Amino acid sequence: MAKNLIINNIFKRNFSSTNALSRKINSVSVVGSGLMGSGIAQVTAEAGYSVYLIDQNQNALDKAMKSIQNSLTRSTKKRFNKEPDHAERYIKDTMDRIQATTELDSGAEKSDLIIEAIVENIQAKHDLFSKLDSISPKETIFTSNTSSLPITEIAQSVNRKDRFGGLHFFNPVPVMKLLEVIKTHETSDATYKTLLEYGLSIGKTTVECKDTPGFIVNRLLVPYMFEAVKMYERGDASFQDIDTAMKLGAGYPMGPFELLDYVGLDTSKFIIDGWRKRYPNDSTFQSSPVIDQLVSEGRLGRKTGEGFYNYKK
Numbered sequence: 101m102a103k104n105l106i107i108n109n110i111f112k113r114n115f116s117s118t119n120a121l122s123r124k125i126n127s128v129s130v131v132g133s134g135l136m137g138s139g140i141a142q143v144t145a146e147a148g149y150s151v152y153l154i155d156q157n158q159n160a161l162d163k164a165m166k167s168i169q170n171s172l173t174r175s176t177k178k179r180f181n182k183e184p185d186h187a188e189r190y191i192k193d194t195m196d197r198i199q200a201t202t203e204l205d206s207g208a209e210k211s212d213l214i215i216e217a218i219v220e221n222i223q224a225k226h227d228l229f230s231k232l233d234s235i236s237p238k239e240t241i242f243t244s245n246t247s248s249l250p251i252t253e254i255a256q257s258v259n260r261k262d263r264f265g266g267l268h269f270f271n272p273v274p275v276m277k278l279l280e281v282i283k284t285h286e287t288s289d290a291t292y293k294t295l296l297e298y299g300l301s302i303g304k305t306t307v308e309c310k311d312t313p314g315f316i317v318n319r320l321l322v323p324y325m326f327e328a329v330k331m332y333e334r335g336d337a338s339f340q341d342i343d344t345a346m347k348l349g350a351g352y353p354m355g356p357f358e359l360l361d362y363v364g365l366d367t368s369k370f371i372i373d374g375w376r377k378r379y380p381n382d383s384t385f386q387s388s389p390v391i392d393q394l395v396s397e398g399r400l401g402r403k404t405g406e407g408f409y410n411y412k413k
C-alpha cells in the first residue's frame with residue numbers, strides 16, 4: 101500500500117506538470133516468443149489486454165504457449181488453491197486472450213502497443229521495425245525489450261521516433277517485479293506516460309531510465325557476471341563454489357553462473373560483444389573464452405538443456 105503510494109507520488113511529480121495525455125491501450129503485440137516474449141505475453145494477457153504473440157517460427161510459438169500454460173498452472177495453484185474451478189477459468193481466460201501467429205501483419209495492424217523481444221541483434225531489430233513502421237497504424241507505440249542496445253539506435257529505422265521507447269523486463273517475467281522504462285531524447289511525454297501506465301497496469305514497479313548502456317540493472321549485473329567468469333577462467337575458484345559463495349555470502353537468489361545459464365549464454369555474449377565494439381578501451385567488456393566456447397558448441401544454458409550446468413539429468 102505504502103509502496104503504491106510512493107510510486108503514484110513519483111508518477112504525479114514527474115507528469116502532473118506536463119499536459120501530456122496518455123494513449124489508451126487495448127491490444128498489444130509481442131514480437132518474439134522466446135524466453136522473454138512468452139513471459140511478456142503472459143503478464144499482459146493476465147492484466148486483461150488482448151495479445152498477439154508473433155514469431156517467425158511456429159515451433160517457438162508452440163513452445164511459448166506450452167510454457168505460458170505451465171507458468172499459469174504453477175502460479176494459480178497457490179493463488180486459488182481452494183478454488184480449482186476458479187484457477188481453471190483464470191487460465192482459460194488468460195490463454196484465450198493470447199493469439200499466437202507467424203503473421204506479423206495480423207497483430208501489427210490492430211495493436212496500440214508493440215513490444216519487440218526478438219534476438220539481440222541490431223540488424224534484425226532494424227529489419228523488423230522498418231516492416232512494422234509501414235504496416236502499423238501511425239498512433240501505435242513501438243518499444244524494444246533490448247538488454248543492451250541503445251533504444252535511440254533501434255529507433256533509427258522508423259519515422260515515429262516520438263512514439264518509440266524501451267520496456268526492459270526481467271527473467272522470469274511473471275515473477276520479477278521490475279520494469280525499466282526507457283526514454284530517449286525523442287520519446288514524447290505522452291508516449292512515456294503511456295508506457296509507465298502500462299507498466300503499472302501489469303503490476304510491475306517501474307523505474308525511469310535514460311538511454312544509457314545497460315540502463316540501470318544490466319550496467320551493474322552484466323559486468324558482475326563476466327567478472328565471475330574471469331575469476332573461474334583464472335582458476336581462482338570452481339564455478340560451483342563461486343555460485344555457492346554469492347548465494348550464501350551475498351544473499352543472491354542465484355549464483356552468477358546459474359544466472360548466466362538462466363539468461364542464456366548467447367544473449368549474454370551478444371551483450372558483452374556489443375559493448376566491447378562500442379567501448380573498445382573499457383576492459384570491463386572483455387570477451388570470455390569459456391563463454392565463446394560454450395556458445396559455439398550450442399550449450400546456451402537452460403534453454404538448450406546445458407550451459408555451465410547440465411539440466412538434462
Ligand SMILES: C[C@H](O)CC(=O)SCCNC(=O)CCNC(=O)[C@H](O)C(C)(C)COP(=O)(O)OP(=O)(O)OC[C@H]1O[C@@H](n2cnc3c(N)ncnc32)[C@H](O)[C@@H]1OP(=O)(O)O
Nearest residue numbers: 171174175178246247269270271272274275318353354363
Ligand atoms: C539480461 C536481461 O536483460 C535482464 C535480466 O533478466 S537479468 C536476470 C534477472 N533475474 C534474476 O536475477 C533471477 C534470479 N533468480 C531468482 O530470483 C529466483 O531464483 C527465481 C525467482 C528464478 C526462482 O526462485 P526459487 O525460489 O529458486 O524457485 P521456486 O521456488 O521454483 O520459485 C519461486 C516462486 O516463483 C514462481 N516461479 C518461478 N518461475 C516461474 C515462472 N516461470 N512462472 C511463474 N512462476 C514462477 C514459483 O512458482 C514460486 O512461487 P511461490 O513462491 O508462490 O511458490
Ligand SMILES: NC(=O)c1ccc[n+]([C@@H]2O[C@H](COP(=O)([O-])OP(=O)(O)OC[C@H]3O[C@@H](n4cnc5c(N)ncnc54)[C@H](O)[C@@H]3O)[C@@H](O)[C@H]2O)c1
Nearest residue numbers: 132133134135136155156157160217218220246247271363
Ligand atoms: N534472456 C533474458 O534474460 C533477457 C532479459 C531481458 C531482455 N532480454 C532481451 O529480450 C530479447 C529476447 O531475448 P530472449 O532471451 O527471449 O531470446 P530467445 O532466443 O529466447 O527468443 C527470441 C525469439 O525471437 C524469435 N525471432 C527472431 N527474429 C524474429 C523476427 N524477425 N520476427 C519474429 N520473431 C523472431 C525467435 O524465433 C525466438 O523465438 C533480446 O533483445 C534480449 O536481449 C533478454
